[in-house]
Amino acid sequence: MANDRFGRDIHYLRISLTDRCNLRCVYCMPEDMKFRPRKELLQDDELLLLVRLFTELGFHKFRLTGGEPTLRSDIVEIVSRIAATPGVEDVAMTTNAVLLPRLAAPLAEAGLRRLNIHVDTFHPERLKKIMRFGSIDEIEAGIAAAEAAGLRPIKINCVVTRDYNDQDVTDLALRARERNWHVRFIELMPLGGGETAHVALAQFVPSRETKQRIEDALGRLVLVPGGHPSDESKNFRFADGKGGVIGFISPVSEPYCGSCNRMRLTADGKFHLCLLNDDELDVKKALRTGGGVPAVAAILARAVALKPTGHRLDEGVSTEERQMFQIGG
Numbered sequence: 001m002a003n004d005r006f007g008r009d010i011h012y013l014r015i016s017l018t019d020r021c022n023l024r025c026v027y028c029m030p031e032d033m034k035f036r037p038r039k040e041l042l043q044d045d046e047l048l049l050l051v052r053l054f055t056e057l058g059f060h061k062f063r064l065t066g067g068e069p070t071l072r073s074d075i076v077e078i079v080s081r082i083a084a085t086p087g088v089e090d091v092a093m094t095t096n097a098v099l100l101p102r103l104a105a106p107l108a109e110a111g112l113r114r115l116n117i118h119v120d121t122f123h124p125e126r127l128k129k130i131m132r133f134g135s136i137d138e139i140e141a142g143i144a145a146a147e148a149a150g151l152r153p154i155k156i157n158c159v160v161t162r163d164y165n166d167q168d169v170t171d172l173a174l175r176a177r178e179r180n181w182h183v184r185f186i187e188l189m190p191l192g193g194g195e196t197a198h199v200a201l202a203q204f205v206p207s208r209e210t211k212q213r214i215e216d217a218l219g220r221l222v223l224v225p226g227g228h229p230s231d232e233s234k235n236f237r238f239a240d241g242k243g244g245v246i247g248f249i250s251p252v253s254e255p256y257c258g259s260c261n262r263m264r265l266t267a268d269g270k271f272h273l274c275l276l277n278d279d280e281l282d283v284k285k286a287l288r289t290g291g292g293v294p295a296v297a298a299i300l301a302r303a304v305a306l307k308p309t310g311h312r313l314d315e316g317v318s319t320e321e322r323q324m325f326q327i328g329g
């Protein structure tokens, strides 16, 4: 078991498979993007070696993200190889669902267990404004494919952004109720210093405001007891017992760093120790400069040991070097 210096049991790795994305959410990515050359990204065998070494440290949960993980051309094979690695108990993915009509069934067959689908609104014009590319029809088709492939319950991630989609949170909560989804409303975080961080700071909506808006429209929400302490989402159900779970992820207004069990591996092979600061260790260099497995294993152990205890957003400190798509959300 990998315990860090604050006694946290760190057993969950988020792997960014690519920095590329087929959407351009305003708070995540500028519209005119230049992505990294593919040779700079970790290759399959490098990834698989790291997964194996992580399981030896006691990691058992893995989430594939990006950028958009389904853009990696051999994504089904990657899932299948990770799922078959001894010690891996759970392989999940965060995706915008656009490519799921083609991929949901093969991914489920390859061993994918869970899927978080990102959609900020089901209002067609506001979707264009906030996510820039993609359409409701594509995302709905992706959700339907995930459901048909048995990747249930459907978890929807919605990043609440003032004047872009905050007026749609009630509609999303209603869909959760009607379609028995787990919808999680996420607070915007200022990452990367530039235009996207500016949007995140200027359009921030605290979770308590989102919750109040939903309760005013749809009735009281009741806390679901017994959540795992490391669960980043505080989950609620409707007081009348009708379907769906409404979650709030509040890294800014209610940080949960003390129970964070996550490590992040960027697509270009760095351990990013905390989402909200710039500390990184270069594992790709260790993989490619011939130190062999012992050198890589030593970096993994060091990354766990150095994981910071908390972010310092309230002091204006965040990651300046990378945006969310370059870390893996």
Ligand code: SAM
Pocket (backbone or CB within 6 Å): 021, 025, 027, 028, 065, 066, 067, 068, 069, 094, 095, 096, 116, 117, 118, 157, 158, 159, 186, 187, 188, 189, 190, 191, 200, 324, 325, 328, 329
């Ligand atoms: N492409 C996939 C997707 O859309 O879910 C996976 C990668 S995306 C970076 C993961 C999640 O991070 C998405 O739900 C996205 O909305 C969220 N995200 C991106 N930038 C963010 C920010 N500045 N604050 C909060 N969430 C953010």
